[in-house]
Amino acid sequence: MCLALAKTRKAEISMLASIWTISIIFGIALFFLPTVIGIIRHKQNLVGILLVNLLAGWTFVGWVVALVWALSSTRRQTEADS
Numbered sequence: 001m002c003l004a005l006a007k008t009r010k011a012e013i014s015m016l017a018s019i020w021t022i023s024i025i026f027g028i029a030l031f032f033l034p035t036v037i038g039i040i041r042h043k044q045n046l047v048g049i050l051l052v053n054l055l056a057g058w059t060f061v062g063w064v065v066a067l068v069w070a071l072s073s074t075r076r077q078t079e080a081d082s
Contacts, residue, residue, distance in 0.1 A: 031057060034066035043070060 034057070038049040049070050056062025
């Protein structure tokens with residue numbers, strides 16, 4: 001009886017550890033989503049997006065700013081701008 005309870009307890013601990021590990025990996029991926037989007041979209045100001053994401057991303061406002069910046073369209077340079 002005790003052996004069965006010990007195996008059940010080990011399975012529960014293992015399941016909890018797996019859930020925590022997956023949650024942490026998902027959280028880190030979500031946190032760096034603006035930076036990943038900036039990489040995929042080949043943003044010229046990727047360093048700025050990364051810095052905002054790292055330094056202010058822990059606040060929701062900073063994360064949203066980095067996300068909007070990563071999703072913003074790149075302005076094309078016209079002859080008038082040159």
